[in-house]
Amino acid sequence: MQSESEEVSFEQIAIAVGIILLALVPLAGRHMTHLVASALLLSLAATSFNLLFGYTGLLSFGHALFWGVGGYTLAVMMSRFGLGYVESFVMAVIMSAVFGAVIGFLCVRHTRIYFAILTLAFGQMFYGVAVKWDFLGGSDGIYGLPRPFNTLELYYYVILAITLASLFILYKITRSSLGLSFMAVRDNAFRAKFIGLDVSRVRLTSFIISSIFSGVAGALYVLLETAISPETMLWTHSAEFVFVTLLGGPRVFLGPLVGGFIYSFLADVAMSATEYWLLVIGVVLVAIVLFFPHGVLGYFLKWREKR
Amino acid sequence: MDPGLILVQTFNGLVYSSILFLVSSGLTLIYGIMRVLNLAHGSLYMVGAYLGITVVLYLMSGTPLGYLLAFLAVPPLTGLLGAALERGLIRRTYEMGEEYQLLLTFGLILIFDDLVKMIWGPAYINFPDPNAFLGGFRFGEYKIPVYHILLIALGFSVFLVLWAFFSKTFTGKVMRAAAQDSEVVEAMGVDVSKIFVYSFFLGSLLSGLGGISAGPLYTASPGMGTDIIVYSFAVIVIGGMGSVPGALAGSLIVGVFRSLAIAFYPQMEIVVVFVIMALVLLVKPTGLFGAPEFERR
Known part of the structure; x- marks a missing residue:
C-alpha cells in the first residue's frame, strides 16, 4: 500500500513528458507551432464532445456549432463592440453555455x-444564419482580428495553458459524482431513473458543460487564425470531432x-x-470503423493490460 | 407581394419538393426498415447526377433519347451501388453501435466527393437544357418549363408506386413487417439479410433518380450530395423518421417554404427549414407521421 502512493505511475510519466514536449514546441518553428496549437484545440473540442458521447452516451453530430458560437461571439465582441480579449472570451463562454442550454433542452428528449x-x-x-447574416460577416466571416501579444509563440502558450486547464477540469468532472451520474445514464437510463436520477437533467448538464468547452476551443481558435468563417460550423467539422x-x-x-x-498530423501530411x-x-x-473500432489508445491500454 | 410571384415560387417549391421526396423517401425507408441512417445517401444522389451527365452529354450528346436513356439506366445503377455498399461495408457495422454506422457512412461521403472530383473534375457541369426539346408554357410574365411539370408528376407517381408496393405486393409487406420486428420476420423463415439488400437497392435507386432529376435544374457539382442530405434530414425529422407519407409531407413543407423564403426573405433560405423543424419537434417530437420512439435497453 505504501509503495502505491510513492511510486510514479506510467500515466504520470507519460503526461509529464507530454507537457514538457508541448512546452518546447515553439522551438520547432512556426509551422509546427501552428499545427500543434490547432491540434490542441481540436483535441479540447473532441474531449468535451466525448464528455457527451463517451461518458453520457449521446452522439452529437453538430458539436461544431458550439465551436462556432464561441468563435463568433469572441469575434463579434472584439470587432463590433470593441471589447478586450478577456471580456470577449468571457462572453464567448457565457454564450456557449446559453446556446448549449437552449439547444440541449430541445435535443436531450x-x-x-x-x-x-x-x-x-x-x-x-446556425451555419445558415452565419452565412446569410451580414452582422456575422456573411459567407466571408469575420477576419483581421488582432492576435494577443502579436506573436504566434506567446499566444501558443495561452492556448496550451487554457487547454490544459480545461482538460484538467473536464477530467475532474468525469471523476466526480456528476461524472458517475453521466455514466449511469449512459449505461442504463432505465435503471438510472430508478435510483432517483433525473435522466433528462443529467443529459442536459452534460450537454451544457460539453458546449462550454467546445466554445472555449472555438474562441481560442479564432485568435489563432485571426479569423472565423461559417464553415467552422458545418457538420463536416462536427464529424471531425466524432x-x-x-x-x-x-x-x-x-x-x-x-x-x-x-488526425492533425495525418491531415497535415x-x-x-x-x-x-x-x-x-x-x-x-x-x-x-471496420478494423480498429476501439481507437488507438483503447488498443494500447488493452495491450498493456495483457502484459 | 406579387401574387403571381407567390404562385410561381410555390410551383418552383413543388419542383424542389419532388426532388427532396425522391431522396428522402429512400433515406427514410432504409431507416424505417433497418434503423440505419445512411449519411452517404446524398452521395448516391450526386453519383446519379454525374452518371446522368455522362449518359446525356458525353454518350448521347444532349439528344432527347439521351435523357430517356439516363432516366431509365442511371437509377438502377445507383441502386446496385447502394446494395454493394450495404453488402460490402455497412452490413459489418450492424453488430457495433450506430455511431460506427454514422462514421463509416460519413467516411464514404468523403471518398465519393473526392472520387467524383477525380473522375469528372471539380468544376460544375451544366446539363443541356431539356426544355430545349420539351418547351414550356407562358404564365403571364413567367415561363413554366415542361420539365418542371414532369418532375412534379414524377414525384407524385413515385409516391403512388411506393404506396402500392408497400401495401399490395408480398415483398413490400414483408419489408414493412421487417421494419416492425426483423427478428420475428426472420423466425418466420424470411431471409432478412436479403430484405436489407432490397431496401438499400430501392432506397439508393430513389436517391439516384433524385440526382438525375435534379441535374438539369441545378447542374452537377461535387458538393451537391451534402447539400441535399442535410435538407433530407430536416424532411424526415419533420415527417417522422421511417415514414414514407411523412417524407412526402416533409418534402412539401420544406420545398415550398424554402422556395418562398428565397423569393421574399433570401437571408432566411436555410434557417426557415430548421425553424420549422424545431417547431414540429416542440409540438410533436416524433414528427408529423412518426410512431412514438422507444428506448432500447
Whole structure:
C-alpha cells in the first residue's frame, strides 16, 4: 500500500513528458507551432464532445456549432463592440453555455440516431444564419482580428495553458459524482431513473458543460487564425470531432487528445501530399470503423493490460 | 407581394419538393426498415447526377433519347451501388453501435466527393437544357418549363408506386413487417439479410433518380450530395423518421417554404427549414407521421 502512493505511475510519466514536449514546441518553428496549437484545440473540442458521447452516451453530430458560437461571439465582441480579449472570451463562454442550454433542452428528449440528426440539423441551421447574416460577416466571416501579444509563440502558450486547464477540469468532472451520474445514464437510463436520477437533467448538464468547452476551443481558435468563417460550423467539422474521438478511443479520457494529434498530423501530411487528402481521411475512417473500432489508445491500454 | 410571384415560387417549391421526396423517401425507408441512417445517401444522389451527365452529354450528346436513356439506366445503377455498399461495408457495422454506422457512412461521403472530383473534375457541369426539346408554357410574365411539370408528376407517381408496393405486393409487406420486428420476420423463415439488400437497392435507386432529376435544374457539382442530405434530414425529422407519407409531407413543407423564403426573405433560405423543424419537434417530437420512439435497453 505504501509503495502505491510513492511510486510514479506510467500515466504520470507519460503526461509529464507530454507537457514538457508541448512546452518546447515553439522551438520547432512556426509551422509546427501552428499545427500543434490547432491540434490542441481540436483535441479540447473532441474531449468535451466525448464528455457527451463517451461518458453520457449521446452522439452529437453538430458539436461544431458550439465551436462556432464561441468563435463568433469572441469575434463579434472584439470587432463590433470593441471589447478586450478577456471580456470577449468571457462572453464567448457565457454564450456557449446559453446556446448549449437552449439547444440541449430541445435535443436531450431524444437519444441515439434521433439525437445525432437533431444536433446535426441545429448545427446546419446556425451555419445558415452565419452565412446569410451580414452582422456575422456573411459567407466571408469575420477576419483581421488582432492576435494577443502579436506573436504566434506567446499566444501558443495561452492556448496550451487554457487547454490544459480545461482538460484538467473536464477530467475532474468525469471523476466526480456528476461524472458517475453521466455514466449511469449512459449505461442504463432505465435503471438510472430508478435510483432517483433525473435522466433528462443529467443529459442536459452534460450537454451544457460539453458546449462550454467546445466554445472555449472555438474562441481560442479564432485568435489563432485571426479569423472565423461559417464553415467552422458545418457538420463536416462536427464529424471531425466524432472521428478524432473514435480514432483515439472514446472510453479513455485522453483518447480524443491522442486522436486529435494523430488526425492533425495525418491531415497535415496528406494535405501537402495530395489535393485529394479528404479521400485519404475517408479511407482511414472506413478502415478504423471496420478494423480498429476501439481507437488507438483503447488498443494500447488493452495491450498493456495483457502484459 | 406579387401574387403571381407567390404562385410561381410555390410551383418552383413543388419542383424542389419532388426532388427532396425522391431522396428522402429512400433515406427514410432504409431507416424505417433497418434503423440505419445512411449519411452517404446524398452521395448516391450526386453519383446519379454525374452518371446522368455522362449518359446525356458525353454518350448521347444532349439528344432527347439521351435523357430517356439516363432516366431509365442511371437509377438502377445507383441502386446496385447502394446494395454493394450495404453488402460490402455497412452490413459489418450492424453488430457495433450506430455511431460506427454514422462514421463509416460519413467516411464514404468523403471518398465519393473526392472520387467524383477525380473522375469528372471539380468544376460544375451544366446539363443541356431539356426544355430545349420539351418547351414550356407562358404564365403571364413567367415561363413554366415542361420539365418542371414532369418532375412534379414524377414525384407524385413515385409516391403512388411506393404506396402500392408497400401495401399490395408480398415483398413490400414483408419489408414493412421487417421494419416492425426483423427478428420475428426472420423466425418466420424470411431471409432478412436479403430484405436489407432490397431496401438499400430501392432506397439508393430513389436517391439516384433524385440526382438525375435534379441535374438539369441545378447542374452537377461535387458538393451537391451534402447539400441535399442535410435538407433530407430536416424532411424526415419533420415527417417522422421511417415514414414514407411523412417524407412526402416533409418534402412539401420544406420545398415550398424554402422556395418562398428565397423569393421574399433570401437571408432566411436555410434557417426557415430548421425553424420549422424545431417547431414540429416542440409540438410533436416524433414528427408529423412518426410512431412514438422507444428506448432500447
